[in-house]
Amino acid sequence: DQQVKQNSPSLSVQEGRISILNCDYTNSMFDYFLWYKKYPAEGPTFLISISSIKDKNEDGRFTVFLNKSAKHLSLHIVPSQPGDSAVYFCAARTSGNTPLVFGKGTRLSVIA
């Protein structure tokens, strides 16, 4: 039973346009959500997070939106740059001593 789902395995976007990566979750106890970016042969790097008390968090070109009623979050990258090409993982956790639960990732390709 996959608790965090990224239903799009890949996404291709033109440079300068907006990239929207989606993530759905099933566990209503999740209260903290994160996005990680992963380049080949490297470990995932933290990108941005949001707690369940918010519905939006912005950091430069990256914005994460959380819709708790729909159990859905999304990552917006605008404007997209070729260096953003990577695999993006959505992750979630409950409070307390629990590990992060990851989705399967979405491969973003930004075309120059």
Next chain:
Amino acid sequence: GAGVSQSPSNKVTEKGKDVELRCDPISGHTALYWYRQSLGQGLEFLIYFQGNSAPDKSGLPSDRFSAERTGGSVSTLTIQRTQQEDSAVYLCASSSSTGMNTEAFFGQGTRLTVV
């Protein structure tokens, strides 16, 4: 170093052999996680250590897998009698606490190939 360090970066082993993978977390981080990523798959949780609490082993796929964390710092993941399906990138991460709003920092991973 400042980040999470894993060794070796690559390991090729014969089926049936035992392997040990090492993780040096960020100094002072109390939480340590092991994940693995098989080809084309997401990050699969394996085991989680938090301070002196009993580890959460719920993700270990079989009793051939075990992990320990000595002195609350370095961790070793051991796979006994390796099988070809164990081939994956094994990722270690650490975080400063398990409270709200804390992210985990990952190492570069160990690519394990069982032949």
